[in-house]
Amino acid sequence: MRKFLNRALKKIGKLDIDQIRSLIMDVVQENELLEMVLYSMTDGVVVLDENHSVILLNKAAERLFPFKSGEVVERPLWDALADSGLSEFFHEALVEQENIEDKEISLQSGGSTRVLSCTMMPLVREGRIQGGLLHIEDITEKKAKEARLRRAENLAALTTLTAGVAHEIKNPLGSISIHIQLIQKALGNGAGKNTETIQNYLDIVNEEVERLNGIIVDFLFAVRPMDVNLVSQNLNELVHELFEFIHYELEEQKIRLDLNLDAQMPELQLDLKYMKQALLNIVKNAISAMPEGGCLRVETVARDDHVELSISDTGVGIPEENMTKIFEPYFTTKDFGSGLGLTLVYKIIKEHQGEINLESREGEGTSFTITLPVPQKEQRLLGWQSNEV
């Protein structure tokens, strides 16, 4: 454009008025385009002359930097800035001709702190430095994102580390448990008061080892990423399998089981191991809530696009102030509770894209309701079946 303009200017005497008008229009258009580019940029740009006076600045620069009100053009940059710290910094750096490269500057604006990155580049014209170009980038979000990422990485590293330690503790615990049993067996042949006392002590040690083991198993479950393996499965079958396993314990605790399973149950996508673990945790809590016995009611209901499973007990109930805390890791009201049972339940239900809700009344009982989605294909199948009937 410049070359074309130079050529045109040499011949300006020979141009008629329309040609001159068209030439000016071209120059104006070109100027507007450059201005548009400069003003549309989200990064700030400030152009300085050889004496560090402001020649040009874009909208983003005005927004990012605290410029004094009024005309700032033709004033030295430090004189145009309203912030004394910033002004001092540029004065010193520009006069001393220091390098300004990715210089991070924190500025308070409207109650929040913004982090800006500034770089000064030489403004070269016809092979000569004729000033400077200040580039200002707002890196607040970038920095916050980096910090978040670092935190997540630290947490992940910590989780791996603790999971590793927990795993290491589990092995000797297993060995201790086996050796206690061996000692008990060896003692079993002898008789006498001493042997009995030692047997009792060993029983206690054994219980403690089991408790520790339980804590570690729960902890590992809670911190390890879950590798859910979803397969098509009937929820009722899973419930039956679970209670086959646990009905002796219920009988022992004088708890009546009341199963109400919807016969029209669509297949769901379930991880059998984890889902059984989740239901077991809820049932175990229900059992501890009914030390005098009671009734455990388990119900499944198939709705259009989801299935509801509720497990209700007639136990002690949960005080209002604990209702929001029970899913938190390590929240327990039991002397020997891990407080990880329901944390794990929550995690498992979330892995199944489900929801879990509860209702509870102190002295009356507690009811947990799990909602699980029915896969799309199953929904269509159900619709088709109901048309047939």
Ligand SMILES: Nc1ncnc2c1ncn2[C@@H]1O[C@H](COP(=O)(O)OP(=O)(O)O)[C@@H](O)[C@H]1O
């Ligand atoms: N069915 C229930 N009835 C009464 N309280 C319950 C029930 N289920 C859970 N809770 C309360 O929630 C707490 C946390 O449960 P959980 O995460 O399984 O940990 P833990 O069983 O080790 O205490 C329990 O200590 C208990 O106070």
Ligand SMILES: [Mg+2]
């Ligand atoms: Mg529990």
